[in-house]
Amino acid sequence: xxxxxxxxxxxxxxxxxxxxxxxxxxxxxxxxxxxxxxxxxxxxxxxxxxxxxxxxxxxxxxxxxxxxxxx
Amino acid sequence: xxxxxxxxxxxxxxxxxxxxxxxxxxxxxxxxxxxxxxxxxxxxxxxxxxxxxxxxxxxxxxxxxxxxxxxxxxxxxxxxxxxxxxxxxxxxxxxxxxxxxxxxxxxxxxxxxxxxxxxxxxxxxxxxxxxxxxxxxxxxxxxxxxxxxxxxxxxxxxxxxxxxxxxxxxxxxxxxxxxxxxxxxxxxxxxxxxxxxxxxxxxxxxxxxxxxxxxxxxxxxxxxxxxxxxxxxxxxxxxxxxxxxxxxxxxxxxxxxxxxxxxxxxxxxxxxxxxxxxxxxxxxxxxxxxxxxxxxxxxxxxxxxxxxxxxxxxxxxxxxxxxxxxxxxxxxxxxxxxxxxxxxxxxxxxxxxxxxxxxxxxxxxxxxxxxxxxxxxxxxxxxxxxxxxxxxxxxxxxxxxxxxxxxxxxxxxxxxxxxxxxxxxxxxxxxxxxxxxxxxxxxxxxxxxxxxxxxxxxxxxxxxxxxxxxxxxxxxxxxxxxxxxxxxxxxxxxxxxxxxxxxxxxxxxxxxxxxxxxxxxxxxxxxxxxxxxxxxxxxxxxxxxxxxxxxxxxxxxxxxxxxxxxxx
Numbered sequence: 001x002x003x004x005x006x007x008x009x010x011x012x013x014x015x016x017x018x019x020x021x022x023x024x025x026x027x028x029x030x031x032x033x034x035x036x037x038x039x040x041x042x043x044x045x046x047x048x049x050x051x052x053x054x055x056x057x058x059x060x061x062x063x064x065x066x067x068x069x070x071x
Numbered sequence: 072x073x074x075x076x077x078x079x080x081x082x083x084x085x086x087x088x089x090x091x092x093x094x095x096x097x098x099x100x101x102x103x104x105x106x107x108x109x110x111x112x113x114x115x116x117x118x119x120x121x122x123x124x125x126x127x128x129x130x131x132x133x134x135x136x137x138x139x140x141x142x143x144x145x146x147x148x149x150x151x152x153x154x155x156x157x158x159x160x161x162x163x164x165x166x167x168x169x170x171x172x173x174x175x176x177x178x179x180x181x182x183x184x185x186x187x188x189x190x191x192x193x194x195x196x197x198x199x200x201x202x203x204x205x206x207x208x209x210x211x212x213x214x215x216x217x218x219x220x221x222x223x224x225x226x227x228x229x230x231x232x233x234x235x236x237x238x239x240x241x242x243x244x245x246x247x248x249x250x251x252x253x254x255x256x257x258x259x260x261x262x263x264x265x266x267x268x269x270x271x272x273x274x275x276x277x278x279x280x281x282x283x284x285x286x287x288x289x290x291x292x293x294x295x296x297x298x299x300x301x302x303x304x305x306x307x308x309x310x311x312x313x314x315x316x317x318x319x320x321x322x323x324x325x326x327x328x329x330x331x332x333x334x335x336x337x338x339x340x341x342x343x344x345x346x347x348x349x350x351x352x353x354x355x356x357x358x359x360x361x362x363x364x365x366x367x368x369x370x371x372x373x374x375x376x377x378x379x380x381x382x383x384x385x386x387x388x389x390x391x392x393x394x395x396x397x398x399x400x401x402x403x404x405x406x407x408x409x410x411x412x413x414x415x416x417x418x419x420x421x422x423x424x425x426x427x428x429x430x431x432x433x434x435x436x437x438x439x440x441x442x443x444x445x446x447x448x449x450x451x452x453x454x455x456x457x458x459x460x461x462x463x464x465x466x467x468x469x470x471x472x473x474x475x476x477x478x479x480x481x482x483x484x485x486x487x488x489x490x491x492x493x494x495x496x497x498x499x500x501x502x503x504x505x506x507x508x509x510x511x512x513x514x515x516x517x518x519x520x521x522x523x524x525x526x527x528x529x530x531x532x533x534x535x536x537x538x539x540x541x542x543x544x545x546x547x548x549x550x551x552x553x554x555x556x557x558x559x560x561x562x563x564x565x566x567x568x569x570x571x572x573x574x575x576x577x578x579x580x581x582x583x584x585x586x587x588x589x590x591x592x593x594x595x596x597x598x599x600x601x602x603x604x605x606x607x608x609x610x611x612x613x614x615x616x617x618x619x620x621x622x623x624x625x626x627x628x629x630x631x632x633x634x635x636x637x638x639x
Binding site for chain 1: 088090093094097098101105108109112130258261262265266269270273277281284285387414415416417418419420421423424
């Protein structure tokens, strides 16, 4: 992103955010797999698990592609 | 004045678990860390106020669209979608896309080539100090008040949704925003807007996905709405607007096309410095032209996470929401629809992500306002009128200081709004007074070299005056004046805003043309790089088709038209 300043690309920070959130949401989804919250609709679809997995894949890809030091 | 207990005695919509709190805390930690990291790069005025003018088209484009994707907008427009149906999507489509494309293709080259730091800066170059000072002072005041409104709105939402203490929310959010914007300037604001963009999409996208699963797709949702609200049309965009009385908004299609599309949207997206500043940070003219066009594609998709949840609320919620003025204990208002839908589908973890997206949206709104305020104050008020020839470092220090001072004024504004709740509507209305006439002034200045210094100033002044007059008359005696200015007694608040914008812009243009006819124009040499006829705009003649901004603008326009036909 920056030619003058060599700043770490914003996409790397996006990747870190998505990766960390993905892990947190995925793990909390797994923890609630057998005991989903009763007041949440469609809890049987286990949205936190596959949404968390999606965030992990996207976040990991961004971290890898835009990691500091990569030309 | 609304008594405080009446304002705040409300039930909590959601309960957070440890994982949700961890998600919120991580966000605060990350934005502060980014702010401190970026501080070392914000050394010169151009770095601090324009992010070094080195952003790619994608970063500038996402920041551009994010600056308008604050939580106040998300909650408000989801509520409007519940209230008015899919017609609320006009504010994302006809009320944004043509204006964003116009900014990219026609106006951005002039802003960029003139090397101005701001919209008032362009007015100074084109018209001189009178129009520039009027625009700069009003913009600075309005921006800081809007930041206060954002702060207060966030604190109220956090109290209603999570039961958090109002003062805690104001202090924590404003200090965080103050620290990271004062440290990294526009770099920080833009980085956080890009983060916010991803947070909002990933925090809110599950609502329409799971909502459509629950209702059995679009047709299932429409069937449920018809079942819950028989005889009312919430799912058509244009067909209910053949008359004022045939739609819940009380608006005719002329109000949407001319008032919203041709004036209000053009005014907001092309002259509101808060959004234009993001595009000015682009690294070259081509990126500056492409940024709003990239933003337009994402803007077209925003109804998916804002309008659709509002419509789904009509279909699946087991109770009816009511206007804020009529809410009773145990009831929910229109603007609660997004948090309600979030709580309906999102358990621990996902709920934290959704709430963090709302917090990020509020904080990005504040950051956008204070960074724009710091730029306009420093470059358009302080430098020309108070200290003309100081070294660059002095202006950077001034930018950092007035970021913090601006935030303290915003906090004061938040507490004033807290005491006088109706002020919130008026502050938002105040912004509208200046945007529509400003568009007339800037556009005439760019396209017509004959327009004179005095014509620009008087046209802008007359436009603002007419806007204030129309607004006041319609508020004081709606029975008499709404049918005159908004063309029908059926016109509701949003419809009145559209016609107010239209008439104020028409007044501005008429006065500008008349005064131009009787005053002496500036010589051509002084206008090079500022008006269309005297500026060599770089063309992308040797670029491939896919690298030409015009090509993508045409693609966006076709997509926009297709969406109108689908939901006609």
